[in-house]
Amino acid sequence: MTLKLTQFRNCRLLRNHQLVVDDLWVRAGKVIDPEKVFFDEKQQAHVQVDCGGAILAPGFIDLQINGGYGVDFSYDVDSVEAGVRKVAKGLLAHGVTSFCPTLVTSPPETYHTVLPKIPKRAGGPHGASILGCHVEGPFINTNKKGAHPPECIKEFDQGFQTALDVYGSLENISIITLAPEKERASEVIRELSNRGITVSVGHSMANLCDGEVAVQHGARLITHLFNAMLPFHHRDPGLVGLLTTDNIPPNALVYFGIISDGVHTHPAALRIAYKTHPDGLILVTDAISAMGLNDGRHRIGQFDIEVRAGRAYVAGTDTLCGSIAPMDECIRFFKKASNCSIAYALEAASLHPARCLGIEQQKGTLEYGADADFVVLDDSLTVLSTWIAGDCVYESGSSLKSNYRTNDII
Numbered sequence: 001m002t003l004k005l006t007q008f009r010n011c012r013l014l015r016n017h018q019l020v021v022d023d024l025w026v027r028a029g030k031v032i033d034p035e036k037v038f039f040d041e042k043q044q045a046h047v048q049v050d051c052g053g054a055i056l057a058p059g060f061i062d063l064q065i066n067g068g069y070g071v072d073f074s075y076d077v078d079s080v081e082a083g084v085r086k087v088a089k090g091l092l093a094h095g096v097t098s099f100c101p102t103l104v105t106s107p108p109e110t111y112h113t114v115l116p117k118i119p120k121r122a123g124g125p126h127g128a129s130i131l132g133c134h135v136e137g138p139f140i141n142t143n144k145k146g147a148h149p150p151e152c153i154k155e156f157d158q159g160f161q162t163a164l165d166v167y168g169s170l171e172n173i174s175i176i177t178l179a180p181e182k183e184r185a186s187e188v189i190r191e192l193s194n195r196g197i198t199v200s201v202g203h204s205m206a207n208l209c210d211g212e213v214a215v216q217h218g219a220r221l222i223t224h225l226f227n228a229m230l231p232f233h234h235r236d237p238g239l240v241g242l243l244t245t246d247n248i249p250p251n252a253l254v255y256f257g258i259i260s261d262g263v264h265t266h267p268a269a270l271r272i273a274y275k276t277h278p279d280g281l282i283l284v285t286d287a288i289s290a291m292g293l294n295d296g297r298h299r300i301g302q303f304d305i306e307v308r309a310g311r312a313y314v315a316g317t318d319t320l321c322g323s324i325a326p327m328d329e330c331i332r333f334f335k336k337a338s339n340c341s342i343a344y345a346l347e348a349a350s351l352h353p354a355r356c357l358g359i360e361q362q363k364g365t366l367e368y369g370a371d372a373d374f375v376v377l378d379d380s381l382t383v384l385s386t387w388i389a390g391d392c393v394y395e396s397g398s399s400l401k402s403n404y405r406t407n408d409i410i
Helices: 033-039 080-094 107-118 160-167 183-193 208-217 237-244 266-276 327-338 342-347 351-357
Strands: 006-013 019-020 022-028 046-059 060-065 096-103 133-136 173-178 199-201 255-258 279-281 295-301 303-308 312-314 374-376 383-388 392-393 403-404
Touching: 006 342, 019 327, 019 342, 022 033, 046 295, 046 342, 060 133, 060 255, 060 327, 060 351, 080 096, 080 107, 080 327, 080 392, 096 107, 096 383, 107 133, 107 160, 160 183, 173 183, 183 199, 183 208, 199 208, 208 237, 255 351, 266 327, 279 327, 279 351, 303 327
Parallel strands: 006 046, 060 096, 096 133, 133 173, 173 199, 255 279
Antiparallel strands: 006 019, 006 022, 046 374, 046 403, 295 303, 303 312, 374 383, 383 392
C-alpha cells in the first residue's frame, strides 16, 4: 500500500531561523526530504495544498497553561479529563499543537487524583498533544506565592521522598517549578533531573547564588521571568541574573518562560530579556480558566471573575487575577514590543520550548524527520489553519485549496 504523499506549496517555511520559499512534503505524519522521494522512489505528490504565499511555522508549544474556556486543571478535579480535552481542542484555533497542562500548588490528594488522569497523548482532530504536566508547586516560597494557596505549600522534609509522596508518581510530569532556596532543594533537583524531568525555578526569594546552585544540580528553566521572584538588584540580581551568569556549567543553557500578554510583563522588560539572552526565551501564556470566555462575569471554581476588555479581574474589583491571552496573541504582542524578526517570535513559541524539553528532533521544527505539526499564518501572524501529523485540525476559513491528484497513486 502506497502511503499518501502531500506537498504544501506556494509558502514560506520557517527553517534554520529564517523564512525560506520552499515546499513542505509530508508522509505518514512526518516531514520528509523530497529529494529522496524524487530520485529513489520516483514518486510525485498525491495531494497538493496551495498555501497562497502564507507562512508555515512549527506548531506552537505552551509549557505553562492552567486552563481555559472555563476549565481549571487544578480545581476541576472530578471532571479534569473532559476539561483537558476541551482545552486541548480550543488551543488548535491559536496554533498550539502541544502543551503542558499546569497544576498550581495543591494538596497531595489533588495530585494523586488528577495526575493519573492527564497522561501524555498524541494530538489530532481531538486536540493538541499533551507533553506531560507542569506541576507549579507546592515546593515554593510563601513570600512569593502569588495566587497559590499558602496552606498547601510544602517543605522537602524528607528530601526527594517528600516529592514522591506529594505527587504520588512522576510518570505524567514533565516540568516541576520549585523554589531553589528551600532546604534540600539541590538534592531534589538532581534526582528529578536524572529522571528526565525539567526543573524550573520560580515563586522564589532566591538570590543569584541559589539559582546558580540549582542550575549546577540540573535546573534548566525559570518560571515566568520577573513574576513571583525578587526584582533585579544591582548588588544581587536574583534569578534574573541567571540570564548572564558565568558560574554554571558551560553546556547548561538556561531557558526562561515569559508572559507577553501586555499585562504581566512591561514591553521594556520584554526587550531587556530578549536582548540579554535571546537563546533562552520561551513564550508562555500562563493562561487561567478565563481564557476564551466572553466579556462579563463568570463563576470559576470558588471565585467570581469579570472579563473586561481582554483582562480578567476579581469580580467587583480592579485586581488582575491571571493571564487570558492565547499564544498567538502573545506572539504578536512580543513581536511588536521587541521588534524581533517574525522567525524569532515564532521560534520562541516552538523551537525554544521544544529544546527546553529535549524534544527538538520531533517538535518545534520543520526539519526532515520531525512530526508534521505546523501552523499556517498570514503576515500579521494570524492563524489561518493548524495541522497535526500532516492533517488539518483547524481552519479559520482561509484560502487553502487542496488539489487531489489521485491519478498519481501507484
